[in-house]
Amino acid sequence: MGLPSNSGINLFNKYRKGKKNLITDIDAVRVGHVTIQRENVNTGVTVVFPHHGNIFQDKVMAGVAVLNGFGKSVGLLQVEELGTIETPILMTNTLSVGTATTALVKYMLNQNQDIGTTTGTVNCLVTECNDGKLNDIRGLHVHEEDVLKALNSPSEDFKEGGVGAGTGMYCFGLKGGIGSASRIVEIEGKEYTVGALVLSNYGSPENLMIGENYLGRKIKAKSTKDEGSIIIIIGTDIPLNERQLKRIAKRSAISLGRTGSFIGNGSGDIAIAFSTANRIPHYSNKEIIEIKMVHDDKLDKIFEAAVEAVEESIISSLYHGKTTVGYLEKAKGLKEFL
Numbered sequence: 001m002g003l004p005s006n007s008g009i010n011l012f013n014k015y016r017k018g019k020k021n022l023i024t025d026i027d028a029v030r031v032g033h034v035t036i037q038r039e040n041v042n043t044g045v046t047v048v049f050p051h052h053g054n055i056f057q058d059k060v061m062a063g064v065a066v067l068n069g070f071g072k073s074v075g076l077l078q079v080e081e082l083g084t085i086e087t088p089i090l091m092t093n094t095l096s097v098g099t100a101t102t103a104l105v106k107y108m109l110n111q112n113q114d115i116g117t118t119t120g121t122v123n124c125l126v127t128e129c130n131d132g133k134l135n136d137i138r139g140l141h142v143h144e145e146d147v148l149k150a151l152n153s154p155s156e157d158f159k160e161g162g163v164g165a166g167t168g169m170y171c172f173g174l175k176g177g178i179g180s181a182s183r184i185v186e187i188e189g190k191e192y193t194v195g196a197l198v199l200s201n202y203g204s205p206e207n208l209m210i211g212e213n214y215l216g217r218k219i220k221a222k223s224t225k226d227e228g229s230i231i232i233i234i235g236t237d238i239p240l241n242e243r244q245l246k247r248i249a250k251r252s253a254i255s256l257g258r259t260g261s262f263i264g265n266g267s268g269d270i271a272i273a274f275s276t277a278n279r280i281p282h283y284s285n286k287e288i289i290e291i292k293m294v295h296d297d298k299l300d301k302i303f304e305a306a307v308e309a310v311e312e313s314i315i316s317s318l319y320h321g322k323t324t325v326g327y328l329e330k331a332k333g334l335k336e337f338l
Contacts, residue, residue, distance in 0.1 A: 083242025134326025
């Protein structure tokens with residue numbers, strides 16, 4: 001659960017961590033995993049649920065920042081245009097995006113008999129990273145039933161590291177994958193939560209930096225380009241509009257820089273931020289609906305908390321990684337170097 005306090009890794013934390021130090025410290029946010037692991041196969045599916053209700057009928061406001069567009073995600077365009085998310089957020093490997101999208105469509109159709117009949121279709125949100133170094137990605141080992149299993153297993157507690165979509169991910173020459181963290185922000189005397197979850201699969205080994213420690217210089221890993229990808233999900237229960245959420249998503253680039261990435265040419269780096277506070281109903285009898293937002297001049301502490309949460313999520317994905325022998329490579333866990 002997050003990065004343990006006794007891990008030996010010192011990160012500067014201005015903001016207090018949430019109870020579990022996970023994105024699920026945000027009320028109603030849940031995460032589901034399916035891990036697929038056997039000889040030459042290290043892959044899977046991870047799902048982030050913005051809330052536990054019907055997301056199509058009760059959408060959350062959201063913003064997207066494409067930090068570098070070397071990616072094959074589905075659904076980002078409509079989030080950018082309308083500023084809402086209406087499905088769970090799926091993560092998987094690059095060549096399984098089509099399968100994951102089909103499964104998510106079926107899941108949403110089963111929940112909503114009106115989709116495609118009395119109302120429009122649905123904007124499924126599917127993201128990816130390339131796990132081809134540790135997984136037989138050409139084998140297309142993620143099937144629709146795997147995706148549906150992940151969609152039907154939302155949990156408040158979940159594992160980090162080489163699990164779910166992170167099973168075959170490779171980051172800074174080490175075992176990457178799923179990482180999460182959270183921060184508490186006080187606004188007008190009330191505590192709110194900013195949480196992050198990442199799928200890490202980027203970076204050149206010699207550039208890895210944790211806190212002020214240039215750890216990458218100690219890692220005896222084959223030098224590679226800063227390429228791969230990272231998917232960054234930031235959630236909060238703070239009332240924010242889609243423009244503000246996009247601004248928060250953009251700040252995740254600072255977290256990448258803090259860990260030693262310069263967002264290389266071949267890296268697909270995408271951040272999605274959402275708020276559970278402002279819900280947008282699919283159907284409404286009102287022509288005008290009310291939403292709340294933080295005054296722009298008061299956003300700085302939210303920006304800072306989000307940067308902290310994303311940075312720790314990245315390090316946590318490495319810390320929880322276990323040495324994995326893969327299809328083309330072997331990736332060691334970070335703890336072997338501490």
